Amino acid sequence: MTAEADLFRTLADPTRRAVFERLGEGEMSVSDLHSGFSVSQPAISQHLAALKAAGLVSERRAGRNAYYRLRPEGLAPLAGWVDRYRTFWPERIGKLKELLKDMDQ
Amino acid sequence: MTAEADLFRTLADPTRRAVFERLGEGEMSVSDLHSGFSVSQPAISQHLAALKAAGLVSERRAGRNAYYRLRPEGLAPLAGWVDRYRTFWPERIGKLKELLKDMDQ
DNA sequence: CGAACCCATAAGCACGTACTTATGTATCGC
DNA sequence: GCGATACATAAGTACGTGCTTATGGGTTCG
Numbered sequence: 001m002t003a004e005a006d007l008f009r010t011l012a013d014p015t016r017r018a019v020f021e022r023l024g025e026g027e028m029s030v031s032d033l034h035s036g037f038s039v040s041q042p043a044i045s046q047h048l049a050a051l052k053a054a055g056l057v058s059e060r061r062a063g064r065n066a067y068y069r070l071r072p073e074g075l076a077p078l079a080g081w082v083d084r085y086r087t088f089w090p091e092r093i094g095k096l097k098e099l100l101k102d103m104d105q
Numbered sequence: 106m107t108a109e110a111d112l113f114r115t116l117a118d119p120t121r122r123a124v125f126e127r128l129g130e131g132e133m134s135v136s137d138l139h140s141g142f143s144v145s146q147p148a149i150s151q152h153l154a155a156l157k158a159a160g161l162v163s164e165r166r167a168g169r170n171a172y173y174r175l176r177p178e179g180l181a182p183l184a185g186w187v188d189r190y191r192t193f194w195p196e197r198i199g200k201l202k203e204l205l206k207d208m209d210q
Numbered sequence: 211c212g213a214a215c216c217c218a219t220a221a222g223c224a225c226g227t228a229c230t231t232a233t234g235t236a237t238c239g240c
Numbered sequence: 241g242c243g244a245t246a247c248a249t250a251a252g253t254a255c256g257t258g259c260t261t262a263t264g265g266g267t268t269c270g
Binding site: 118120121144145147148151152168169170 | 257
């Protein structure tokens with residue numbers, strides 16, 4: 001119920017959403033993640049903490065490094081929310097169907 | 106590109122998202138919408154203006170009334186963003202497939 | 211014509227929050 | 241062991257924004 005709320009609030013910030021998107025490339029340490037962003041390292045850590053609290057990211061410690069990994073299943077409540085409105089909206093369904101067909105092969 | 110950003114920012118506020126969801130019941134005037142919310146009428150108007158600017162809602166004027174209607178296609182960029190991560194995420198695909206099958210009949 | 215209603219805009223305020231710098235805690239290399 | 245590196249937390253600040261009350265423009269009805 002409040003899961004969508006947390007997800008919307010967490011992903012609303014552009015920088016934090018960019019961090020999430022960047023993790024789509026694969027597991028990454030904080031410093032790896034930090035390079036390429038114009039904000040400070042603590043800012044990155046704070047965004048990662050928020051993403052983790054929202055279930056969008058998982059953490060793995062190894063020595064002095066902390067590796068973060070995408071957790072796409074965390075998007076499920078958000079996806080469910082969007083799907084409720086997708087039924088209004090036939091044209092886009094077709095494209096999704098194509099996507100699913102491709103994935104079946 | 107910035108379309109998702111606007112959608113995330115617009116839908117991040119719980120009250121505004123509740124207004125959007127309530128419009129799922131069908132076209133409604135501002136005062137109809139206002140009843141049932143604990144915020145003032147100007148607050149509702151401000152949320153509607155934001156939703157309209159994001160393309161999530163359309164307006165129809167009739168005399169002294171303003172009727173607002175859901176525009177689910179406005180969610181397309183957000184849905185597209187979510188879909189990019191849905192591919193990571195096989196179990197949920199199955200349910201979607203069922204939904205599509207039901208809709209084919 | 212005037213009063214009541216519908217809705218939007220203006221102005222001001224209060225609060226959340228994303229950032230910064232500063233500091234703390236481990237861990238690695240020499 | 242010591243300095244350097246990796247990351248997290250603390251504290252403080254600045255800014256966006258969602259709310260309020262006040263007001264204005266426009267429409268309907270008596």
